[in-house]
Amino acid sequence: MQKRYRTDLTEAQWKHIEPLIPPAKEGGRPRTSDMREVVNSCLYIARTGCQWDLLPREFPPRSTVFEYFSTWSKDGTFDQILGVLREKVRLESGRKALPSAAIIDSQSVKTTGAGHEIGFDGGKQIKGRKRHIAVDVLGLLLAVIVHSAGIQDRAGAKLLLARLTLFFTGIKIIWADGGYSGKAFQCWVKEAFNITWQVIKRPRKVFRIVKFRWVVERTFGWMNSQRRLSKDYEYLPRHSEGWIKLAAINTMTRRLSPG
Numbered sequence: 073m074q075k076r077y078r079t080d081l082t083e084a085q086w087k088h089i090e091p092l093i094p095p096a097k098e099g100g101r102p103r104t105s106d107m108r109e110v111v112n113s114c115l116y117i118a119r120t121g122c123q124w125d126l127l128p129r130e131f132p133p134r135s136t137v138f139e140y141f142s143t144w145s146k147d148g149t150f151d152q153i154l155g156v157l158r159e160k161v162r163l164e165s166g167r168k169a170l171p172s173a174a175i176i177d178s179q180s181v182k183t184t185g186a187g188h189e190i191g192f193d194g195g196k197q198i199k200g201r202k203r204h205i206a207v208d209v210l211g212l213l214l215a216v217i218v219h220s221a222g223i224q225d226r227a228g229a230k231l232l233l234a235r236l237t238l239f240f241t242g243i244k245i246i247w248a249d250g251g252y253s254g255k256a257f258q259c260w261v262k263e264a265f266n267i268t269w270q271v272i273k274r275p276r277k278v279f280r281i282v283k284f285r286w287v288v289e290r291t292f293g294w295m296n297s298q299r300r301l302s303k304d305y306e307y308l309p310r311h312s313e314g315w316i317k318l319a320a321i322n323t324m325t326r327r328l329s330p331g
Contacts, residue, residue, distance in 0.1 A: 076130060079115040081108065084329035088160070089321070092153045094144075105132050105140075113137040118318050121299025145314030154317055155239075157324040158212045164328070171208040171240060175247045177288040178228060179203045179295075180221045187307040191222025201304045203316065204232045206246070209284070211291040213320035214240060218304070218312040225251040237265050247272050247284040295319050 081089070086108050093111075096103040113131040117124070124134045131137065144150050159169040180193040183200040192199045202221045206214045215236040219228055229252055237243065245268040246261070253271050261269040272285055295301050298319045306312045 077112075077116055079119045080112045081115070081325065082329065082331050084331065085325045086111075088157060088325050088328055089153060092149070092156055094147075094149055105136050110137055110140050114141050114318055115322055118298045118300045118315055118322065121302060121305075141314060142311065145310050145317075150314055150317040150321065151239075153321050154213060154324075157321060157328065158208075158214075161212060161324050161327055162208070162210065165210060167210070170242050171214065172242050173209055173245045173247070174206045174214055174236065174240070174243055175209070175284050175288040176204065176206045176229060176232060176252070177249060177285070177292070178205075178225055178251070179292050181301075181304050183304045185305075185307075187304075187309075189218070189220045189309045191220030193221035196221070201309065201312065202228060203312070204228045205288065205291065205316070206232055206236045207288050207291045209287060211287045211294070212324065213291065213317065216313050216316050218309040218316070226254060226257050229257075233261065233265060233267075237267075243267055245270060249273070249285055294323050298322075 089111060090108070093107045109132055113127060114137065116122070116131065117127065117137075124138055127134045127137065162169055162171070180196045180198040180202045181200050182198055183190055189201060190199070191201075193202065198221055200221050201218050202223060203216065203218050205216045208214055215232055217228070217232050217235060219231060223231075229248070233246075243265075247270050250271060250273045252269070253273075258269045258271075261267050272283065295316060298315070300315050301319060304312050306315070
């Protein structure tokens with residue numbers, strides 16, 4: 073298939089994803105859509121930030137693409153693809169398939185309309201939602217949760233930890249910034265999950281790249297290259313999480329097969 077847009081997957085990139093696409097449901101209508109084109113459509117929207125009804129006509133109908141995107145955001149398909157690609161990248165980088173350490177951080181973003189889970193972040197002076205992510209030492213996405221920007225970082229971290237530890241039982245240490253300080257919270261993490269919680273603070277009045285913290289900040293930078301993530305345009309938080317996972321899938325796919 074000839075590439076039409078920069079966001080289209082190459083043959084080599086599609087081979088990483090194709091086996092992970094769920095088959096058509098038994099007993100349902102025969103699948104008529106090209107799954108590669110559906111994925112390319114999602115990647116186009118993620119990169120350009122265009123509205124669903126402005127999706128170019130070369131792609132499948134927007135209703136079809138949205139149905140697959142919504143389903144994959146809900147049924148764990150994006151999580152499964154993420155897991156397989158992440159293990160491939162880690163092994164190619166000389167690391168074990170599963171991580172033993174993580175870095176977490178949050179990003180508050182404005183929303184563009186009505187929706188669930190919207191609040192006000194007094195520290196950032198932003199009304200909208202907060203993206204809480206956990207990454208490994210390579211900056212690869214491990215877990216994400218999107219919630220109201222009014223929820224404080226430590227409370228949001230508890231929600232994120234519940235997801236992170238569900239899939240990664242081997243995590244032994246987590247690094248975070250000063251927004252997650254607190255002896256009581258540190259003890260709670262140790263008692264609840266047997267994980268060491270280490271806060272790494274930025275030195276005052278001196279610019280210095282802080283060990284480990286820059287890794288998660290770089291991941292946010294990768295996300296920001298996707299215009300769909302410049303704000304939160306979604307009505308449902310799980311769709312917001314879906315775009316973040318799709319951005320991570322895109323990054324890892326192109327890392328495995330540049331071009």
